[in-house]
Amino acid sequence: MRRCRPLRFAAALLWSASIALIAACSHAPSPRTPPPESSAMTDSREHGRFLSRELVLDHGVVHRYQVFVPSLKAGGERPALIVFLHGSGERGDDNRKQVEVGLGPIIRERMDDFPAIVVFPQMHTDQIDADRFAGTALKILDRAQAEFNADPKRIVLTGLSMGGYASYELALMQPDRFAAVVPICGGYDPPKAYDAERIAALGGALDLDAAAHKLRGIPFWIFHGAQDDVVPPHYSRDMSAALKRAGADVRYTEFPDADHNSWDPAYATTELWPWVFAQHRP
Numbered sequence: 001m002r003r004c005r006p007l008r009f010a011a012a013l014l015w016s017a018s019i020a021l022i023a024a025c026s027h028a029p030s031p032r033t034p035p036p037e038s039s040a041m042t043d044s045r046e047h048g049r050f051l052s053r054e055l056v057l058d059h060g061v062v063h064r065y066q067v068f069v070p071s072l073k074a075g076g077e078r079p080a081l082i083v084f085l086h087g088s089g090e091r092g093d094d095n096r097k098q099v100e101v102g103l104g105p106i107i108r109e110r111m112d113d114f115p116a117i118v119v120f121p122q123m124h125t126d127q128i129d130a131d132r133f134a135g136t137a138l139k140i141l142d143r144a145q146a147e148f149n150a151d152p153k154r155i156v157l158t159g160l161s162m163g164g165y166a167s168y169e170l171a172l173m174q175p176d177r178f179a180a181v182v183p184i185c186g187g188y189d190p191p192k193a194y195d196a197e198r199i200a201a202l203g204g205a206l207d208l209d210a211a212a213h214k215l216r217g218i219p220f221w222i223f224h225g226a227q228d229d230v231v232p233p234h235y236s237r238d239m240s241a242a243l244k245r246a247g248a249d250v251r252y253t254e255f256p257d258a259d260h261n262s263w264d265p266a267y268a269t270t271e272l273w274p275w276v277f278a279q280h281r282p
Contacts, residue, residue: 045072048111052095053147055140061124064095065140068107068118069148080116080154080179080277083141085133085163085170091125098122102160102184102263115277116156119144130165130189131198137170153281158182160263161231165189168211168239172202175214180279182272184223184263187235212242219249219279223266225258 048071054064070079084104090097098104098120107114121137145152157178159167164186171181188211191198205211220243224236233254240252255265266272 045069045075047071048074048107048114050099050108053144054095055143057136057139062093063124063136063140064093064122065144066095066099066120066122067144067148068104068111068114068116068120070115070117071112074113074115075117076115078149078151080156081141081145081148081150082116082118082156082158082276083137083170084118084120085137085157085159085166086120086122087161087163089161091123091127093122093124095122103158103267106267116154117144117148117150130162130169131191131201133162133166134169134173135201137166138173152177154179154277154279155281156180156182156276156279158184159186160184160266161186161260164231168215169202171215171218172205172211175203175218176281178218179281180219180221180276181215182221182223182266182276183236183239184266185225185228185231185236185260187231188239208238208242209245212239212246212248215243216246216248221251221253221272221275223253223255223262223269225260225262225265226254226256227259228262230260 049069051067051069052064053067054062056062084102086098086102090101103118104120107118119141121140123133123136127133144150145155155178157167157171158181164183165188167181167183167186168188171178188208190205190207190211191202193206199206202211203214205214222236222240224233226233236252240250243250253266253269255262258265
């Protein structure tokens with residue numbers, strides 16, 4: 001059974017109190033994101049900062065990603081870790097687009113206050129499948145967790161659109177790893193009966209109820225826009241209902257006036273952040 005505990009970091013309360021205003025400002029165009037630092041992490045963590053990393057996988061394929069490392073004051077010696085999975089529009093190899101939509105702009109406004117490590121994988125343009133995204137993100141998570149000394153009991157997964165789909169897939173791959181999952185404008189796409197490799201990776205979750213049964217031990221907060229015509233909201237409604245049937249701790253928020261961009265109001269939900277930072281695996 002999962003446990004929630006009081007916030008470890010006083011900074012998280014201050015940060016969450018101002019998050020709505022920051023997210024509201026993120027609708028406006030912003031200057032191009034400055035490049036992340038590429039130097040190795042040092043013992044000095046006076047300020048939060050973004051670092052650039054890359055991981056070479058099979059056949060020499062290079063995947064670039066960014067990692068936000070919190071200040072020592074905000075994050076403590078062993079911070080929580082959040083994995084952010086971007087949407088299809090942020091694919092590429094520039095290692096920038098994935099931090100310019102969703103969670104990245106919000107963190108950049110309060111870099112010295114945000115209390116968690118955040119990992120931002122970027123998928124290549126030719127990668128369109130949530131399962132491939134999830135598999136690559138899992139390898140990047142392994143590397144970042146080890147390098148940055150993250151608390152293994154406080155790993156939180158969130159994603160939007162394509163990344164929302166991938167968040168379910170990644171959670172199914174390792175359901176005992178995550179303290180909480182926050183999917184936004186996504187859904188679960190069950191594997192086809194002939195796709196033995198994907199069925200095995202997802203633990204045999206051939207439908208929503210089977211997936212929910214495997215995920216029932218993870219707290220979920222699901223978000224969607226009622227006017228979404230890219231990923232219809234019934235995908236989130238159906239998954240929320242399946243999780244409830246399985247006995248999971250699940251919250252579902254649907255914004256009546258939001259279209260596909262439900263990530264701005266989701267990340268602006270003030271109650272979300274105390275909830276996220278309170279999640280802790282036993």
